[in-house]
Amino acid sequence: MPETRLLFKDIDVPGIDRIDVYGQHGGYQSLRKAVLDMTPEAVLAEVMASNLRGRGGAGFPTGRKWSFLPKDGRTRYLVCNADESEPGTCKDQEIIYRHPHLLIEGVAASAYAIGAEHAFIYLRGEFKVGYQILERAIAEARGKGYLGDDVLGSGRRIDITLYLGAGAYICGEETALLNSLEGKRGHPRLKPPFPAMVGLYGMPTVVNNVETLSAVVPILAMGGAAYARLGTEKSTGTKLFSVSGPVRNPGNFEVELGKVTLRELVFDLAGGPLEGREIKGIIPGGSSVPILPPEKLDVALDYEALAAAGTMLGSGGVIVLDDRSCVVKSTLRLMEFYRHESCGFCTPCREGTVWLGQVLERIEAGLGQANDLDLLRSLSRNIEGRTFCPLGEAAIAVLQSGLETYRDEYQAHIDQGRCPLGEAAR
Amino acid sequence: MNGENLAKARELLRHFPHESSALIPILHLVEQEFEYIPDAEVHVIADLMGITAAYVESVLTFYSLFHRQPTGKYLIQVCRGLSCQLMGADELSSFLYEGLGVQRNGTTPDGMFTVEAVECVALCKNAPAVQINLEFYPNMTREKLEAFLDKAREEVPTDA
Structure with missing residues (x-):
């Protein structure tokens, strides 16, 4: 069961991060086609026809997001969300560090389509080296006329400004990102108004993920309809999945949506569990989605099938837990993450993640009390549907699903006063 | 900030469509120079941008990569x-x-x-x-x- 490489088609070509090599492999042909042969409306139509859905986690149709921009003559901005911070997810990182021109071409073509002269790439602060790589690539692209005041002699201005965040998971939420880009604390904004109406500096703005914007390049090369023939009816095209945790061959893999199962991804592409180990569970869409037990691994990797299985495709960050991984300890680790990353703006998330963390800590330490599992359920319900942004829901996804699926392991911690896996537990 | 960084900071004020966006990039310059954000620099930035020191503090303490205590080499x-x-x-x-x-x-x-x-x-x-x-x-x-x-x-x- 092979990968289907569109974004990663040339990623292993030596020097593909340099514009000449990228050009020799068909680089910037999509942008050239868009800017010289197509109207912005025609580019939008191709993206609409492709049925491309946002690859950052929410899966919202990209063309529709673009079409929400009001036609009122105000300045428009395109913002690329390169704040990749979802635990288990490292696909955008690989695009930025190894294939920067693919992203730049995608950003430029998308900016053209939505009528934005100015695009931003907001990188998480930890991608400082990625910032330097993109800085050099942007300079190369300007030198060749792919960016600047008169792109390829078309009379159109498209330029990209890089911006380095400073360490805050919440800035992956698009309105928090916009606040951060404006030099503020990264608190999410109330929606509506959506960024399409009131975005960066109050102007109409589209925010798209790195992988989403990169996918515009092959979509324009092959045509939206051809892209839509890949995958399933509602989950079209290819998607990058990051597989991590105790497997033999962790990595990023690009597969056709709906044509590969979670089992095939983890066993055939990522090599399966380590010698002598068995899989205990898999978190398939980044740490913010429910965990799946081994009996559900034959689910197809597409938005609908994963939803039907009770979880989400999310960012495509696949975290594998094996029989030495303690579910309580792993869930505690995630809760500590959300506790640290809660922006503190709304009470259920700020307080709830602290309380959940404390209860999980004592269960993990062997000091759990008889009613602690009920307490975890009750605290979770006080977060569910009651937070200002999706971070609260994200924080309880693995906990709530794990409390059902791995109830015995939680209970054993309380009954035995220690981790039932003993010293070897990770 | 040293002279070079101060000049860079002044450039950053004009680099974005809106001056406010320069705050985090300027904080990065300071963090890089001192390996943390000293109190005195919070005031330098506030004066440079015409905002309060409290506002600078409120932004910088939101982000994990800015340090208020000196860090190692x-x-x-x-x-x-x-x-x-x-x-x-x-x-x-x-x-x-x-x-x-x-x-x-x-x-x-x-x-x-x-x-x-x-x-x-x-x-x-x-x-x-x-x-x-x-x-x-x-x-x-x-x-x-x-x-x-x-x-x-x-x-x-x-x-x-």
Whole structure:
């Protein structure tokens, strides 16, 4: 069961991060086609026809997001969300560090389509080296006329400004990102108004993920309809999945949506569990989605099938837990993450993640009390549907699903006063 | 800020469509120069941008990569994302805490090393991952860390 490489088609070509090599492999042909042969409306139509859905986690149709921009003559901005911070997810990182021109071409073509002269790439602060790589690539692209005041002699201005965040998971939420880009604390904004109406500096703005914007390049090369023939009816095209945790061959893999199962991804592409180990569970869409037990691994990797299985495709960050991984300890680790990353703006998330963390800590330490599992359920319900942004829901996804699926392991911690896996537990 | 960074900061004020966007990039300049954000610089930035020091403080304390206390010449950040924890991140941080005699977020007395355990750095496929001065060190082991520490100590005499 092979990968289907569109974004990663040339990623292993030596020097593909340099514009000449990228050009020799068909680089910037999509942008050239868009800017010289197509109207912005025609580019939008191709993206609409492709049925491309946002690859950052929410899966919202990209063309529709673009079409929400009001036609009122105000300045428009395109913002690329390169704040990749979802635990288990490292696909955008690989695009930025190894294939920067693919992203730049995608950003430029998308900016053209939505009528934005100015695009931003907001990188998480930890991608400082990625910032330097993109800085050099942007300079190369300007030198060749792919960016600047008169792109390829078309009379159109498209330029990209890089911006380095400073360490805050919440800035992956698009309105928090916009606040951060404006030099503020990264608190999410109330929606509506959506960024399409009131975005960066109050102007109409589209925010798209790195992988989403990169996918515009092959979509324009092959045509939206051809892209839509890949995958399933509602989950079209290819998607990058990051597989991590105790497997033999962790990595990023690009597969056709709906044509590969979670089992095939983890066993055939990522090599399966380590010698002598068995899989205990898999978190398939980044740490913010429910965990799946081994009996559900034959689910197809597409938005609908994963939803039907009770979880989400999310960012495509696949975290594998094996029989030495303690579910309580792993869930505690995630809760500590959300506790640290809660922006503190709304009470259920700020307080709830602290309380959940404390209860999980004592269960993990062997000091759990008889009613602690009920307490975890009750605290979770006080977060569910009651937070200002999706971070609260994200924080309880693995906990709530794990409390059902791995109830015995939680209970054993309380009954035995220690981790039932003993010293070897990770 | 030194003269060069002050000039860069003034340029940053004009770099974005809106001056407010310059704040975080300017904080990065200060963090890079001093290896933390000193009190005095909070006021320098406030004056430069025409905003209050309290506002600067409110923004900088929101973000994990800005430090209010001095950090070492080498900022070693051990990723404790779930994937890295499953692959042995705890052993790496314990090794560093014990080997360098520091606690979490602590700095060695000679000002050489600060050790932090940080949230997911997006290098999950190369777990366990470490960042040193924001450069990625994938697939880390105790041995590789040891080699790094030895090399760093050789390059800079401790009495320097």
